Amino acid sequence: MSLDWLSTPCAQPDGTQLEVAAARQMQLTKPPGSLGQLEALAIELASLQHTSTPAVDRVWISVFAADHGVAEENVSAYPQVVTGEMVRNFATGGAAISVLARTLGANLEVVNLGTVNDPGEIPGVRRAIIASSTANFCVEPAMTSEQLEKALAFGADSVRAAKKANAQLFIGGEMGIANTTAAAALASALLEEPPSCLAGAGTGLDSAGIQHKVSVLERALAKHANANTPLEQLRCLGGFEIAALAGAFIAAAQAGLPILVDGFITTTAALTAVRIQPDVRKWLLFAHRSKEHGHARVLNGLNAEPLLDLNMRLGEASGAATAVPLLRLACALHNGMATFEQAGVSTA
Known part of the structure; x- marks a missing residue:
């Protein structure tokens, strides 16, 4: 396997x-x-899709699930067993993104990259197991080089499936207890900002829990201070699902497939992808500003202005899915409105 x-x-x-x-x-x-x-959305989509009639009728959503070794540091309000349980919930239609995808008529793919509580074979879930969890990055790098390569490649596999299904828009989502901690660590390294600017409540930490999270992040960043490339920062501080998202975003940009970016974790993956391949930025649309504390900082790092601000912080691609109707309306208006000449309306 190679990263070429x-x-x-x-x-x-x-x-x-x-x-x-x-x-x-x-x-x-x-x-x-x-x-x-x-108006700006329709114009951008026309350019990205190489067409005078842009459309986002065929939407592909890939949700990547994985566990994190840093959960050992008690940085989440939820137990780690939840990740594997939510994989099953995605597949059986009970999760928020399942409902949203169903309502939108979108294709929902669930990818299990490795969970401590392995739910086993589940219809509708692609098993792409790398390991049961990343390592605790307070102690050692989160991933080996081989694990990073696999995670990036599994993300690219999802884009190939989306292209085969003639998708017009790619959305990436994630699930993994402690993954806001991994995203905050990675964003801190990429942006060269202190973790206190990036760490938030995640699944619902109180102020004391957030302060503990910051101290964990400080230890991790000190441990991996020599990680000085985006790929190495991703390997040392990221997660399987964050790496898969970054790989998917790079592959989508290479394939000419527009991307709608979700919240804090996926935006951090997008920032990583752009640091690896700067032209990925041209293919990114941003759905919403999450309530998660560090999201605004990461958006600023990408010079991004999101469409919505609804105080959402669920993840799963739920914020991106919520913004899809706006893209569809933008296309409908662009394609369906009459011109002044067609309508016989005078111009100023």
Whole structure:
């Protein structure tokens, strides 16, 4: 296995379609700019999809689940057994993302990368087991080089499946007890900001729990201070699901598949992907600003303005799924509105 594929150039948006879409928006029966971000979304999607009629009817959602060794440090309000239990809940349709995907008519893929409480073979779950958990990164690197390679590749596998299904939009989600701790550690390293700026409540920690989390992060960052490349920071401080998301985002950009980014953990994975392959940034749309403390910092690091701010902090790709109707409406308005000439409406 090799990481050479990470350096394959990303696809490029279509500049001509960008200009055509922007010109059309100026001709539609409304004051220019009056539909705000909906106009910008349609123009961007036209460029990314290389078409004059952008659409997000076919949505692919991959939720990657994995456990974290740093859970040993008591950084979560929930027991680690929950990760494996939620894998089953995703597959049987009871989780929030299951309901949202069903409502949207989206394809939901669940990928088990390794859980301490292994639920075994479950219909509708792709088993891509790397290990039962990452290592405790306060003691040693979270992943071996081989484990990192596998996680990145498993993310890329999901994009290949999405492309085979002719998806028009890729959404990545995650599940893993203690993964806000891993994301905060990784974001702190990537942004060179103290962990107190990135650590939040996660599954529901109180102020004392958050302060303990910060101290755990400080130990981890000191332990891996010599990790000075994005890949090495991901290996030492990340998680299987965060690496899979980063791999998926790179593969989607290489394949020319637009990406809708969810919350704190997936945005940290997106930041990692952009640090590895800067052109990935062109393919990222941002769904929402999470209530999780560090999310705004990571969004700023990507110069990103999300569509929604609903105080959500669930993960699972739930925030991204919630934003899909906005993308669909943006496309419907762009494609379906009449121009001034067609409607016989006078211009100023």
